Amino acid sequence: MSILIDDELCTGCGSCVNNCPYSAIELVNNKAKILPSCNLCGACVEPCPVEAITLKRGAQKAAKVDFSQFKGVWVITEHYKNIIHNVAFQLLGKGRELSDILGVDLTFVILGANFDNELDEISKYGMDKIIYVKSPILKHYYSDLYVKVLSELIIENKPEIILIGATPTGRDFAPRIAKKLNAGLTADCTGLAINPETMNLLQTRPTFGGNIMATIRNPNSRPQMATVRPGIFKEPQKVEKKVSVKKIDYAFEEKDSVSKIIKVINTSKTHVNLEDAKIIVAGGRGVGSKEKFKLIEELADVLGAELGGSRITVELNWLDPDRQIGQTGVTVSPKLYIACGISGAVQHIVGMENSDVIVAINKDPDAPIFHIAHYGIVGDLHEILPILIEEIKTINLNKE
Ligand SMILES: Cc1cc2nc3c(=O)[nH]c(=O)nc-3n(C[C@H](O)[C@H](O)[C@H](O)COP(=O)(O)OP(=O)(O)OC[C@H]3O[C@@H](n4cnc5c(N)ncnc54)[C@H](O)[C@@H]3O)c2cc1C
Numbered sequence: 001m002s003i004l005i006d007d008e009l010c011t012g013c014g015s016c017v018n019n020c021p022y023s024a025i026e027l028v029n030n031k032a033k034i035l036p037s038c039n040l041c042g043a044c045v046e047p048c049p050v051e052a053i054t055l056k057r058g059a060q061k062a063a064k065v066d067f068s069q070f071k072g073v074w075v076i077t078e079h080y081k082n083i084i085h086n087v088a089f090q091l092l093g094k095g096r097e098l099s100d101i102l103g104v105d106l107t108f109v110i111l112g113a114n115f116d117n118e119l120d121e122i123s124k125y126g127m128d129k130i131i132y133v134k135s136p137i138l139k140h141y142y143s144d145l146y147v148k149v150l151s152e153l154i155i156e157n158k159p160e161i162i163l164i165g166a167t168p169t170g171r172d173f174a175p176r177i178a179k180k181l182n183a184g185l186t187a188d189c190t191g192l193a194i195n196p197e198t199m200n201l202l203q204t205r206p207t208f209g210g211n212i213m214a215t216i217r218n219p220n221s222r223p224q225m226a227t228v229r230p231g232i233f234k235e236p237q238k239v240e241k242k243v244s245v246k247k248i249d250y251a252f253e254e255k256d257s258v259s260k261i262i263k264v265i266n267t268s269k270t271h272v273n274l275e276d277a278k279i280i281v282a283g284g285r286g287v288g289s290k291e292k293f294k295l296i297e298e299l300a301d302v303l304g305a306e307l308g309g310s311r312i313t314v315e316l317n318w319l320d321p322d323r324q325i326g327q328t329g330v331t332v333s334p335k336l337y338i339a340c341g342i343s344g345a346v347q348h349i350v351g352m353e354n355s356d357v358i359v360a361i362n363k364d365p366d367a368p369i370f371h372i373a374h375y376g377i378v379g380d381l382h383e384i385l386p387i388l389i390e391e392i393k394t395i396n397l398n399k400e
Helices: 015-019 086-102 116-125 143-157 168-181 293-303 311-315 381-399
Strands: 002-005 025-028 031-034 053-056 073-076 106-112 129-134 161-165 184-189 191-194 201-207 212-216 224-228 244-249 279-283 306-309 336-340 357-362 375-378
Touching: 002 031, 015 025, 073 086, 086 106, 086 161, 086 191, 086 224, 106 116, 106 143, 116 129, 116 244, 129 143, 143 168, 161 168, 168 184, 168 224, 184 201, 201 224, 279 293, 293 306, 293 336, 293 381, 357 381
Parallel strands: 073 106, 073 161, 106 129, 129 244, 161 224, 184 224, 279 306, 279 336, 336 357, 357 375
Antiparallel strands: 002 053, 025 031, 191 201, 201 212
């Protein structure tokens, strides 16, 4: 898609300027001029009284891109209250692996206001470079500012791979950037690898309701962009190494953002943090009822674990929605995951298979959960769990 202004017809009346929601048109020598921030929304076409503006839709012939210009792996951060989301560090672990295979630098990109004192600690996560774009307005997430700054940085530096957390924030800005740069983007990846022959990024993600895993490659455009859900990859071990930091003091203009944050309101009612939990006890339909879920809660309690469950238990109102684990819930990777009365549907498995140790309790010896469990107990959870709880209580007592 492209937008064209016929200079011969344009009278410089300014109606397009007034109607552009992105302030992406200005008058130069009394003629309308489209600025790089144009996102081709077409809002200027209709108001032009002399029909000087045309939006050309339809398939564009892809321009031949010289891939050799694109080098490096980038991980883009997001943060809330000046705390970087864990997914960014997890992506650095995977990013290191990919950049080592490609023999290129791994760069961590931060858009923020107050990270100067954090940079030493951040630089222990194994990247080679940090690009820190600094501005007071970047204290909060602004969709259009992220798109503007990151698109500019990407055009200037030409990274070949860009990794972003598949959080609500990442899911907001990643596709906007991909659209702007005509780049390929694969959302919600659960696996990333490099094809040893083509050196293209292989991006694996569940599809068709999680029933199959598709591996997507992006051979015709650069950069190759992927979002990855929190909990899929492990954070790397911290290392002491020299990291080059490029700080950019960015001066935004008012027209750069169509929105203004007046107040940040946290609407989350609970403080469930399954993504960081070390132990999770999860219940499925096999638990039987909301009342019987108390047994699962009791096991979680004696273990100091977080409580989770399958989607059915949320649908049956046995469990709060923010405790659902799986494809449409949270992805977790605790040290210990105890699945009680969970069959092991693929949509559940994709959310917990990266746990260090998986224990499954199920009365069906053929339940698919046993294919991925490290330890399995075949039997009725209502008989097994009280024994387990008593044993753990005794161990806890002996420890005191
Ligand atoms: C698009 C899509 C997205 C989805 N997203 C998710 C998701 O994010 N998370 C998710 O979990 N699911 C998700 N699902 C649903 C998923 O397909 C399964 O239906 C669900 O995970 C099954 O939950 P379950 O294992 O608790 O129940 P069931 O499959 O009914 O399994 C119950 C298990 O309990 C065992 N059992 C019964 N009684 C006992 C007992 N007394 N003691 C021991 N074991 C017992 C049974 O043998 C059985 O294996 C999704 C589905 C779709 C189509």
